[in-house]
Amino acid sequence: MTKIPLQFRHNGRDVAIFVDGGTNLLVALRELIGDITPKFGCGQGGCGTCSVLIDGELHLSCLTLAETVSGRSIETLDGMKQGPNLHPLQRAFADNFAAQCGYCTPGMLMAAKALLDRNPSPSRAEVVEAISGNICRCTGYEPIINAILAAAGGRVSA
């Protein structure tokens, strides 16, 4: 099969790879770029743990054809840390015990970031809505919702 050349921005850096036609963005990120922060949960759009931002908008990378992101800007959890410092959302997740096994966490953080980037002070209902495509086995969501509200309200330690 002929490979398709593909260029896009990955967490602020230009990357160029060759993909097979039909490769999804999740596989491209994990296996070709080596960014394993987006997780494979179901590969079918049901769990949200593969969530990434494409030009600032939340997408399921498992359902996105890699070819379609040519020239666009992809953000993943790998790019969330600000230098040596955790992003306020990451800090808030830690402070609020919003992760246990952590498998849903990359997707939750990306969904939360997509929300706060366009709505810095969301209501609780808006937070629930924003993460409603993501499932979590461990936390019961309450700590995650509280963490996102805390990050939005600036109530996060350092």
Place this chain on the structure above:
Amino acid sequence: MTRHRGRGMASINYPIGMNLGGDPSQALVHSNPSGKFTVALSSIDLGQGMKSVTRQICAETLGVPVEDVYVDTADSDTGPHCMGSFASRGTHRVGNAVMAAAREARGVMMEAAAEELEVNAADLETDGRGNIHVKGAPHRSISTKDVAIAAQFKQGKTISGRGIFLVPLSDVDPETGEMSPATCYAHACLVAEVEVDDETGEIAMVRMDSAYELGRALNPRLVEQQLVGGAWMGVGHALYETPEPYYPDPVHGPRDFVEYLMPGPGDICPHDIAVLERPAPDGPFGGKGPGEMCANPVLPAVANAIFNAVGVRIDDLPITPEKVLRAIKAQGGARPQARR
């Protein structure tokens, strides 16, 4: 169409670990030349906090700061034996093994310190901040780091300890047939309030109130996260989750998370939790374990709440809208019970 509110309650006793004898877990503790300690375990931390709690137990037993302890888990090729992370056994079984190992390591550490300070080990105490000093004479002190260096490079000792926890076999009383199936139990009571729609059969959680008795809460925030999260696993089993909805017929079995339903962020309700602490005599620092029991009382409480709301008794999980509607139809309509 009417939405009926109902309230149901359930209480449980939950045995910690496997029963009737055995159920071993082992731990090894050793220091390296920097005076920091490593705990080697085969046990797995799958998010419940075993690493944190065994780290605390080890630090407390050794008398060193928690930052000076590193827990290395989950390598059953090279680690000491563990039965596994299940049956709410981690804190109790693994914690006890870690405590025994840390106690032995502390003995060696104190002997090594005694040799350096030229005193009797029995006259020494730890300050919990990384120093060992003579009781009543804190200026006659040596850091755990210097003790580790002396032990390894001068005295030729390994500061290390072995620990195992094994439940003694419970004998059967020949007269009564009685035996003790477990060494300790945790307890819980949960009240669930639900709303049942008698036209669609849908059930919404309105609120939960619970009380848990699980020995001493060695790490209260971790206990809380278990109880908060585990309750929703219980709701999942009560209302949504099954691999075989028409068991034993495998038809309509779910194939992914779109078909295998779980509670989502929009389904949750307030849950007020009270934690009661009654230290277990044979638990590490009195701890039992909140593991599985955080989900267990939810199922019967929800089933009882549904009965209270519409008068149907569903004894087959999960309690789906289809089952509720069929049962309501069979009894000729919803029959709300006395409000509790």
